[in-house]
Amino acid sequence: QRAERLSAKWVAPTYAFYQPTPTIGHKDGRRYHDFHCMGxxxxxxxxxxxxxDGTxxxxxxNMRKHAKVCWGDAAVEAADAEGSADAARKSLAPASKQGTITAAFERTGKGKVTYKHTQHTKAEMRATIVKWVARSQRPFSIVEDEDFHELMKTGRPGLWIPSASTVARDVRTVFKNARxxxxxxxxxxxxxxxxxTDAWTSPNH
Incomplete structure (x- = not known):
């Protein structure tokens, strides 16, 4: 019963990287929970x-520290952006050690092009924008363009769009993994x- 009461408080996004139910044990008269990573x-x-029994x-x-090592900084940041453990689990379910951004990036562009009937999660939005700016050679700052926001948010005023600094960081993360x-x-x-070598690349500007 106490475990159930405690689990109601385990809502931080960091918990998404671990199995929902920890192992309960005792050592030297002290009770503990072991949270097992799913990376x-x-x-x-x-x-x-x-x-x-400690403060x-x-x-x-410590859970967050290991998650960064096992899943990557990008995955932890993506989980934080989701705001809760439940929301983060939905985004992180298909992720691997490479991180959520990379995992979502790898799921795109394979086979027939299809379009979702639901709005992107924050992790999917970040991955899609990484693919877009890289393929189309767009500046990172384009995501902060007023007209771009009007195009994206019309009919969906609550749509989340990452900042230019987030896009730049995500591109570097995907590049490092690809390299x-x-x-x-x-x-x-x-x-x-x-x-x-490709000695001639002429983007159509």
């Missing part, structure tokens, strides 16, 4: 232990490699 597609074995019994600082992925592919290749 790395469920293969992460790390648990954050929190004793119930930090409700602290999420690491390409690096691993090249290292794993045991044959010859041929390189060429």
């Amino acid at each position: 790395k597609s469920g293969s992460c074995k790390h648990a954050v232990r929190r004793y119930l 930090n019994s409700g602290s999420t600082s 690491k992925r390409v690096s691993n592919l090249l290292k794993a290749h045991d044959g010859a490699l041929n390189f060429t």
Whole structure:
């Protein structure tokens, strides 16, 4: 019963990275909760232990610290933007260690183009804008353009749009993950490699 009362207070977005029900145990006469991380597609074995008799019994600082290591800063920031554990879980469900932004980015652009009947989550919005500004060579500041906001928010005045600084940070995050992925592919290749350069790129401005 006490666990149920405590769980009602576990609403911070950080809890979204952990299994909803912690393991309950005792050590040296002290009761604790072990919160198990759900990162790395469920293969992460790390648990954050929190004793119930201390002043930090409700602290999420250690949970947040591990989430950044396992899921990435972008995923933690995306969860914070959702505002609650329940909302964050819906966005983070398909995410992996690469982070929510990268996971959402990888889900787009595959197969036939389809359009959702529901509004993007904040994580999906960030991923879609990353793809757009990168492919179309748009400036990050375009998301703060007044006419862009009018186009996006008409009929949906409450639509959330990330700031230019958030877009810039997300682009760097996706680039770092893509660079690491390409690096691993090249290292794993045991044959010859041929390189060429694109010496002429002329965007249509």
